Amino acid sequence: MPSISLKRNVSVNLTEPDNTQISDSSSDDTKVTKRRPGLKKLFSSVQTFLGVPASTDAVIKETLNLPLEKKKLFLVTALKSFIDRNQPINDRENEFETVIDALSTLKSGNQEFINYITKPLVTQFYNDIPKPYRSYVGYNFRSADGSGNSVVLPDVGKAGTCYARTVTSFAHTNTNLPDPQVVFDRLFKRPEGYFDPHPAGINMLLFSMAVIITHDLFNSDPKNPTLNRTTSYLDLSPLYGNNEKEQHSIRTMSKGFLKPDQWVDKRLQFQPAGVGALLVVFSRNHNFIAQKLLEINENGRFTVGPNSLTEAEQDEQLFQTARLINGGCYLNIIRRDYIRVILGADATSTFNFDPFLGAEEPLYGNAVSIEFNFVYRWHAAIGQEDSAWLTEVMELYEKASEESLKTGNPVNMAKVFQEFNDLFIHATPEELQLGNAIAGLHRGQDGKFVDAGLSQTLYHKYEQVASRIGDGLNTPAALKHIEVAGILQGRKLQCCTFNEFRAKLNLSKLTRFEDFSTIPAVQQALKELYKTPDAVELYPGLTVEKMKPAGMHMPYTMGRAILSDAVNLLQNDRFFITENTPANLTNWGYDYTQGDPACADRVSPLLFKNILPGVFSEKELDNLFTAPQNP
Numbered sequence: 112m113p114s115i116s117l118k119r120n121v122s123v124n125l126t127e128p129d130n131t132q133i134s135d136s137s138s139d140d141t142k143v144t145k146r147r148p149g150l151k152k153l154f155s156s157v158q159t160f161l162g163v164p165a166s167t168d169a170v171i172k173e174t175l176n177l178p179l180e181k182k183k184l185f186l187v188t189a190l191k192s193f194i195d196r197n198q199p200i201n202d203r204e205n206e207f208e209t210v211i212d213a214l215s216t217l218k219s220g221n222q223e224f225i226n227y228i229t230k231p232l233v234t235q236f237y238n239d240i241p242k243p244y245r246s247y248v249g250y251n252f253r254s255a256d257g258s259g260n261s262v263v264l265p266d267v268g269k270a271g272t273c274y275a276r277t278v279t280s281f282a283h284t285n286t287n288l289p290d291p292q293v294v295f296d297r298l299f300k301r302p303e304g305y306f307d308p309h310p311a312g313i314n315m316l317l318f319s320m321a322v323i324i325t326h327d328l329f330n331s332d333p334k335n336p337t338l339n340r341t342t343s344y345l346d347l348s349p350l351y352g353n354n355e356k357e358q359h360s361i362r363t364m365s366k367g368f369l370k371p372d373q374w375v376d377k378r379l380q381f382q383p384a385g386v387g388a389l390l391v392v393f394s395r396n397h398n399f400i401a402q403k404l405l406e407i408n409e410n411g412r413f414t415v416g417p418n419s420l421t422e423a424e425q426d427e428q429l430f431q432t433a434r435l436i437n438g439g440c441y442l443n444i445i446r447r448d449y450i451r452v453i454l455g456a457d458a459t460s461t462f463n464f465d466p467f468l469g470a471e472e473p474l475y476g477n478a479v480s481i482e483f484n485f486v487y488r489w490h491a492a493i494g495q496e497d498s499a500w501l502t503e504v505m506e507l508y509e510k511a512s513e514e515s516l517k518t519g520n521p522v523n524m525a526k527v528f529q530e531f532n533d534l535f536i537h538a539t540p541e542e543l544q545l546g547n548a549i550a551g552l553h554r555g556q557d558g559k560f561v562d563a564g565l566s567q568t569l570y571h572k573y574e575q576v577a578s579r580i581g582d583g584l585n586t587p588a589a590l591k592h593i594e595v596a597g598i599l600q601g602r603k604l605q606c607c608t609f610n611e612f613r614a615k616l617n618l619s620k621l622t623r624f625e626d627f628s629t630i631p632a633v634q635q636a637l638k639e640l641y642k643t644p645d646a647v648e649l650y651p652g653l654t655v656e657k658m659k660p661a662g663m664h665m666p667y668t669m670g671r672a673i674l675s676d677a678v679n680l681l682q683n684d685r686f687f688i689t690e691n692t693p694a695n696l697t698n699w700g701y702d703y704t705q706g707d708p709a710c711a712d713r714v715s716p717l718l719f720k721n722i723l724p725g726v727f728s729e730k731e732l733d734n735l736f737t738a739p740q741n742p
Contacts, residue, residue, distance in 0.1 A: 277481075372560050404699070
């Protein structure tokens, strides 16, 4: 006799037409067996379960006139289709065909009942193809400007569009805001000769990576600070640029290669040398990938010749595929090195905080917000040596700014860079023609930086301990000009208050100034400058808030916000979800981005071994972002 297993531990056994036995196992394992008067009663129960209206009684009776076997199959199919409708369908059981066969034997005038039974099937068939459409053939490469990441809203996250707003402020406008220079002096400024090492021993290599990430996501237009000149995606735009003109400027236009050790974002020349050196590693990784793709030439997809690709088409295919794979390596380092450190996971642990859990196909794209522009300002973390270097650099800029105020002309950045080169880079005119500069490093005739110099720079950042981020009074004095500009930008763009931002993240508001910082001088300054905790501005609040006792020891709100942003950045990016496939990256490329299983699926050990072998030992590669004196 046929038997089916239903949800809620109910089994139905179809016996002879006049007897149906229903066995119900309840949650307390008590089994109750009842006799019911055959298929008529069972069919009536199905009628009730499906909500068939009473007007169809005649149709039900007509259905009962079907041959016995068809009635049985019909009941089995109906129950399984409606009770187990969320389960995968075994089409080899021919349930759909059974329903159609049974319904087709009904007499005329039964169309209402037929429609009732088949409507859920039609709905399921419609829903099999999701709407709106989220992926199109031919859209499997990133655009230069970030457009088209969402095929539904193609301009979301595009370079040159406005920042999003995460929190709308409903607080009364503060008409008595403190002088931003006083805010810096009393809440931000690191005392002269003072250095507080990072409590977890985090090194400046991690913060070199952080600089790349922040420059990847934020580049406010100085003429219109509502605009973000870079894309809202983790797409290595400091390397590849934000439009086709910038992108083509660093490409050889042959075999998918980039020009040796080149990148687009000129802002990084004014950063400590570790930032440029780390970006060069990604530049070289791109060329390593392009070469590997051509050597493997999976299924001949990069072949040039008749009935195949032209040389220009080969270059484009290799470049775009290598860019996707390089972006996958970048993603792997963010997931398995960077976020692990933020969370404080042990270097030897296999723990993986997976930001893709629960991810669905991206629909809306990503747009970074002005609030998170401030969340990622970690200037207080700058190490002792880098702080001294930045002091000298900023003196040049401040001198140029003073001249600009006197003359009324914009700052002459070409002149600033020339002086910067004379004092810190020492590059020849010929070297500068070969690409952007890195302080203290030189290019060879082939356009590449000397390996020994790159390795030494990166290792020095690995050894250099960063400083703490939270609690206030720890931002190098040299950055006053930048921080004051940041405070003013927040005011101009009508950012929410610190407590409003916390409320948006479902965090309790801070009600006492003692809840902000552990430093009494900061508590007193907040009280005098803002009068009430609800009036504290977003950026100052993020900067002075006390640190978490574990992990990367981030300020509480900043640490919470970073995780929210990381999950959205990754889950909203089509190229990290639906397009991150072996078909788009090739089998080798996809596997490369997955990392080394022997190293907790981290790609960073593979990357450094391929690009700069010997720069780090095996043990150091296990824990790249912690200074060696703090294992």
